[in-house]
Amino acid sequence: GESVGLHLPTLSVQEGDNSIINCAYSNSASDYFIWYKQESGKGPQFIIDIRSNMDKRQGQRVTVLLNKTVKHLSLQIAATQPGDSAVYFCAENTDTDKLIFGTGTRLQVFP
Amino acid sequence: SAVISQKPSRDICQRGTSLTIQCQVDSQVTMMFWYRQQPGQSLTLIATANQGSEATYESGFVIDKFPISRPNLTFSTLTVSNMSPEDSSIYLCSVEGARDTEAFFGQGTRLTVV
Numbered sequence: 001g002e003s004v005g006l007h008l009p010t011l012s013v014q015e016g017d018n019s020i021i022n023c024a025y026s027n028s029a030s031d032y033f034i035w036y037k038q039e040s041g042k043g044p045q046f047i048i049d050i051r052s053n054m055d056k057r058q059g060q061r062v063t064v065l066l067n068k069t070v071k072h073l074s075l076q077i078a079a080t081q082p083g084d085s086a087v088y089f090c091a092e093n094t095d096t097d098k099l100i101f102g103t104g105t106r107l108q109v110f111p
Numbered sequence: 112s113a114v115i116s117q118k119p120s121r122d123i124c125q126r127g128t129s130l131t132i133q134c135q136v137d138s139q140v141t142m143m144f145w146y147r148q149q150p151g152q153s154l155t156l157i158a159t160a161n162q163g164s165e166a167t168y169e170s171g172f173v174i175d176k177f178p179i180s181r182p183n184l185t186f187s188t189l190t191v192s193n194m195s196p197e198d199s200s201i202y203l204c205s206v207e208g209a210r211d212t213e214a215f216f217g218q219g220t221r222l223t224v225v
Contacts, residue, residue, distance in 0.1 A: 043217050089154070101154040
């Protein structure tokens, strides 16, 4: 089917390597930050989130880092696998309880 | 997590016509959200739909163009009215998670207007 993210920034990594996807957010009052994964033809899937009072949170093979000083968020994926290929979006949960999505990054994993 | 079903999954429509997209959730939720994702773009919130009240629209979106219904706590519809090719997008329904932070999404409706 038609791909999501045809014009998005692309990160290409080799299978087994670590991936780092970056995101800048805009609202210093946002209290939650969330990473989503969107595969072609599907809706975004929740990966991991982090509160604004934390600077790091780990999940299974994923780590999210938050730097509030420069309003920067990153998603680290350890031992990247072909199934990780997708478009990744960060989102901020603002003080009005709305989600604002970042522009997205397409992750391509090659053997 | 909630299971969200959207219908139709895709459609090709003639300009000037309208399409109603349905969103069904497997549990009762207070707030439902409708997003648009234009080709190669990120998600933009259209409106928030609460049961028993009128939807709240974001800047750039109006009720006449995107009327929304929310008849009960598990169902909502979004209508794209008087369509033009610029309305070609993926339309996504979303609900809040249990912690009122993360959101869960349906698979989306891929609309092409010709």
